[in-house]
Amino acid sequence: MTGAAPLPLIEAVDLTRAFGGLVAVNKVSLAVHTGEIVGLIGPNGAGKTTMFNMLAGSLAPSAGTIAFEGRDVTRAPAHERARLGIARTFQITSVFPMLTTRDNIRTATYRTRGAGWLASTFRTAAWRRDEAAIDAVADEVLAFCDLAAQADIRADALSYGEQRRLEVAIALAAAPRLLLLDEPAAGLNPEEGQRLVGIIRKVRDRGVTVLLVEHHMRVVMGVCDRIVVLDHGARIAEGTPQEVAGNADVVRVYLGREQAHA
Numbered sequence: 001m002t003g004a005a006p007l008p009l010i011e012a013v014d015l016t017r018a019f020g021g022l023v024a025v026n027k028v029s030l031a032v033h034t035g036e037i038v039g040l041i042g043p044n045g046a047g048k049t050t051m052f053n054m055l056a057g058s059l060a061p062s063a064g065t066i067a068f069e070g071r072d073v074t075r076a077p078a079h080e081r082a083r084l085g086i087a088r089t090f091q092i093t094s095v096f097p098m099l100t101t102r103d104n105i106r107t108a109t110y111r112t113r114g115a116g117w118l119a120s121t122f123r124t125a126a127w128r129r130d131e132a133a134i135d136a137v138a139d140e141v142l143a144f145c146d147l148a149a150q151a152d153i154r155a156d157a158l159s160y161g162e163q164r165r166l167e168v169a170i171a172l173a174a175a176p177r178l179l180l181l182d183e184p185a186a187g188l189n190p191e192e193g194q195r196l197v198g199i200i201r202k203v204r205d206r207g208v209t210v211l212l213v214e215h216h217m218r219v220v221m222g223v224c225d226r227i228v229v230l231d232h233g234a235r236i237a238e239g240t241p242q243e244v245a246g247n248a249d250v251v252r253v254y255l256g257r258e259q260a261h262a
C-alpha cells in the first residue's frame with residue numbers, strides 16, 4: 001500500500017513574471033518539502049532573484065500559483081507570509097549599523113510581534129514579560145549563529161561574515177518554518193563560507209526548511225539536498241548536487257557564460 005505523497009511545505013506552479021516584454025520567469029514549478037535544503041541556481045539573468053522575490057511575497061507573479069502548507073498565498077503580502085512562517089534574508093545586508101547585534105534582533109522581533117508603543121511607553125507588566133521573552137529569543141539565536149561574543153557590538157563593527165550571520169539570526173528569531181536565503185555567501189571568503197554552510201545545516205536540524213539562491217558553487221554543492229537550475233527564466237534541470245553537476249544542459253549554460261566572459 002502506498003501512502004499519499006506528503007504535501008510540500010511550499011509549492012510554486014507555473015510561476016511566471018514578465019517585466020514589459022521580457023519574461024524573467026516562465027512557468028517555473030518548484031516544490032520544497034519539510035526538512036529539505038534546496039538551492040536555486042543559474043547564470044546571471046536566469047530569473048533566480050525574480051523567482052525568490054515572488055516566493056517571499058515582495059514581487060507579484062504575472063501568472064501561476066504559490067501554496068504554503070497547502071494554503072494559497074499567491075497574493076499574500078510579505079508580512080502575511082512572515083506571519084504564516086516564511087522568513088527571508090536580503091542580498092544587501094539590511095541590519096541597522098548603529099544598533100548592537102542584540103538590538104538588531106530585538107528591533108526586528110518587536111516589528112514582527114507588533115508590540116504596541118502604548119504598552120512600551122507605560123512599561124506594563126505584559127510588556128515586561130514580552131521584553132524578557134524577546135531577550136531570551138535574541139540570546140538563543142545569537143548563540144546559534146556563533147554571535148554570542150558579538151551581542152553588544154555595534155553591527156557596523158561586525159565583519160562581513162558576521163553581518164551575514166546576523167541576517168540569518170534575525171530571520172530565525174521569527175521562528176519560521178521556511179527560511180529563504182538570498183545569496184547568503186555573497187562576498188564571503190572560503191572560511192566564512194564554510195562556517196555558513198555549518199549554520200545552514202544546523203538550521204535544518206532545528207526543523208526549519210531552507211531554500212537558497214546562491215552563486216557560490218562550493219556552498220551550493222556542499223549544503224543542498226536538491227538543486228533547481230534556471231536559465232533564461234525556464235527550469236532546465238533539477239536533482240542532487242551530483243546529478244546537476246553532471247547534467248549536460250547545466251554544464252553547457254555555465255560553460256557558455258564562462259566562455260562569453262573569457
Ligand SMILES: Nc1ncnc2c1ncn2[C@@H]1O[C@H](COP(=O)(O)OP(=O)(O)OP(=O)(O)O)[C@@H](O)[C@H]1O
Nearest residue numbers: 019022023024042043044045046047048049050051
Ligand atoms: N524590475 C525589473 N525590471 C525589468 N527587468 C527586470 C527587473 N528585474 C529583473 N529583470 C530582468 O529579468 C531577468 C531576470 O533577472 P533576475 O534578477 O531575476 O536574474 P538572476 O538570475 O537573479 O540574475 P543575477 O544572478 O544576475 O542576480 C533579467 O533579464 C533582468 O534584467
